[in-house]
Amino acid sequence: MNKLLQIAGGAVLIYICIVLGIAVIPAIDLSKTPPGPDVKPLTALQAEGRDVYAANGCGYCHTQQVRPLPEDKVFGRPSAPGDFAYQTPELLGSERTGPDLTNVGSSKPSDVWQYIHLFDPRAVVPESIMPNFKFLFRVVTTVPPGETAVPVPAAFAPKEGQVVPTAQAKALVAYLLSLKQTSIPGYGMNGGMGGMTSAAPAAMPASPSTSASASGGYNYDAAKGRALFTANCSACHQATGEGVPGAFPPLKGNAAVDSADPTLHIHTVLQGAHGVTIGGVAYSSVMPPFAAQLSDAEIANIINYERSSWGNHARAVTPSDVAAVRAKGQ
Structure with missing residues (x-):
């Protein structure tokens, strides 16, 4: 029995040491990383939008990390630790079914574009396979005071009424527009502000x-x-x-x-x-x-x-x- 206790105790001790060594201590060290130049905390509205982003599974198809690889150049400069100082937990994503969104607030700074894209992605990106998020909008006969109708193209607009964003849509767009890379000495912003594809298009023959x-x-x-x-x-x-x-x-x-x-x-x-x-x-x-x-x-x-x-x-x-x-x- 004593040997079993010793073995069990030793195993637990080894496990604790491993966890401390590869998870806890590095996490504490990373938590001390200062924010990058001009990186600011999210506002209350942007933070709410981040929750909407996570709740709707946006991170399953979109990343928020630019790798130091040629094919990632179109999304912006390589990500740096200071970029995520106020993002806990980080929504890095794991798959790019859609484009990286690290710098989407700079590449697509129009709230109008963002609203149309959420209502029906095909309205602005014909080849998109992203599902629509029409449930984040209301269709009204008369636009309420203080609200602005989304100018959805006729081919994608409802047959009757006008489209207005809900509070969740406004928060989500505020969060998306907050995703902007800041300039870091030694990095530099590379050519290309980020398109709707995961890499620069293949060269087309001149005609x-x-x-x-x-x-x-x-x-x-x-x-x-x-x-x-x-x-x-x-x-x-x-x-x-x-x-x-x-x-x-x-x-x-x-x-x-x-x-x-x-x-x-x-x-x-x-x-x-x-x-x-x-x-x-x-x-x-x-x-x-x-x-x-x-x-x-x-x-x-x-x-x-x-x-x-x-x-x-x-x-x-x-x-x-x-x-x-x-x-x-x-």
Whole structure:
């Protein structure tokens, strides 16, 4: 009996030592990790949204960790310990059926886009396999005072009534918009703000309809232009360039995109836009600035893709054109 007690006691002691060594002590050490630069605690509304995110199983399909691998570059810089200082427990996820959401608040900063995407993902991402979350919305005949209807495209909207978000939807969107990477010295924000795919699209062969040239012997890379547009722009403006009616403006036939003077087009990509009216239609959604995320050459490739697609035939721009507008801060 004494031997059994000794063996049992020894086994328990070994188990305790193992737990302390590989779990408790490292956890205590990690808990002392200071927050990264500009990393802030969640607000009460954002924290509520985090609970909604977890309760609805979003973490089963979406990760919140950017690995230091080439295929993760599209999602942002590699994650750092300080990014999770106020996230307990961390919702890292384990599978990417959908894209990583570490930086979705920067790549998709429009609450309008987020609401439409939750109501019916196919309305903004046609190839999406994500289930809809219509139960987070109400369909009303008259929009209550203080509420704003979600401009769901007609093909996806209810036959009658208007769509308004519930308190849970508002909290969830507030949480999603809080997911923004901050700049860390030595890391840097890489090219690409995160698209709706888990990796940058494969290069597409250039075709006459997507080729353009500029003075000075510069020829833009049509394949890169298309890939960059798909990763950074197509979720809102759509692959067709037609945007989402009432939510995101079209690029097809857009006067700024098809103008002989590319200054406004370049400025918009560099600095973003909010509250624009195009073709008599007002768009209140937010377009993020890309000045800090994309190089002059990458922005030139995107702009040239837009200026030579969907029937647009404007002259091509060069990286020097982009640099000139960037330098002026226009």
